[in-house]
Amino acid sequence: MVDKRKPEQEYVVVRHRPGYRVRRTLILLTFSLLAGAIGFTVGMSQGGFRFSAVAASNEVLADELETLQDKYAETSQQLANLDRGRLIDKQALNRARTTIVELETQIASLKSDLTFYKNIMAPSETSKGLQVDSFTLASDPQPGAYDFKLTLTQVGNNKSYIAGVVAVNVIGLRDEEKEVIALRDLSQDIEDLGVKFRFRYFQDVEGLLVLPEGFEPREVQVVARAQSKKSSQAERTFDWDDLTEN
Incomplete structure (x- = not known):
């Protein structure tokens, strides 16, 4: 058990x-x-x-x-x-x-x-008597306007006065045609075609010129003639571009 x-x-x-x-x-x-x-x-x-x-x-x-x-x-x-x-x-x-x-x-x-x-x-022997010494232009504020100055001289013999007239013409083109305009017609400062002068050494002619519209200036021609017993003449032409390049 x-x-x-x-x-x-x-x-x-x-x-x-x-x-x-x-x-x-x-x-x-x-x-x-x-x-x-x-x-x-x-x-x-x-x-x-x-x-x-x-x-x-x-x-x-x-x-x-x-x-x-x-x-x-x-x-x-x-x-x-x-x-x-x-x-x-x-x-x-x-x-x-x-x-x-x-x-x-x-x-x-x-x-x-x-x-x-x-x-x-x-002076030299070839530059005696009446001479066109210079012509200058300066731009004016007025469009187409320039202040001009012409200088005439008597070279060599200055013992006596020299007298005469000087004519200035501006030569250019208008409508492709040649045109010659007297300084009198461009400037109110000039009354006659020939500007009278009388001096011993030199004389300046100054004023303001205004170009007409459409006119293209090319040259300035100056012809001065002395009125005396021995009349003499001086001529000189200035290129417009040379006058206004400055």
């Missing part, structure tokens, strides 16, 4: 220690708080070092920034001084150039006058 009795139950004996769990919990909590406090202290200490380093860096950067700002201000002032000096130099140079141009113009004018009087007082 099989013995069907249940095995005997085993029992474990545990020593009863009152308050053990409470003490262990308190110990663990104390160690946790202590570890946290130590970590916080270490962290604050390291953070203090970092804060000190950042503050020191900020001071250095602030000093460098101030130095750079001072250098920038100094350089800007130097640049302004250089620009001002360069402007002054440029202005002085322009004034000097203007003065030089004016002096050159005056010298050229004086040389021209000197040549003019030399030709009158000490």
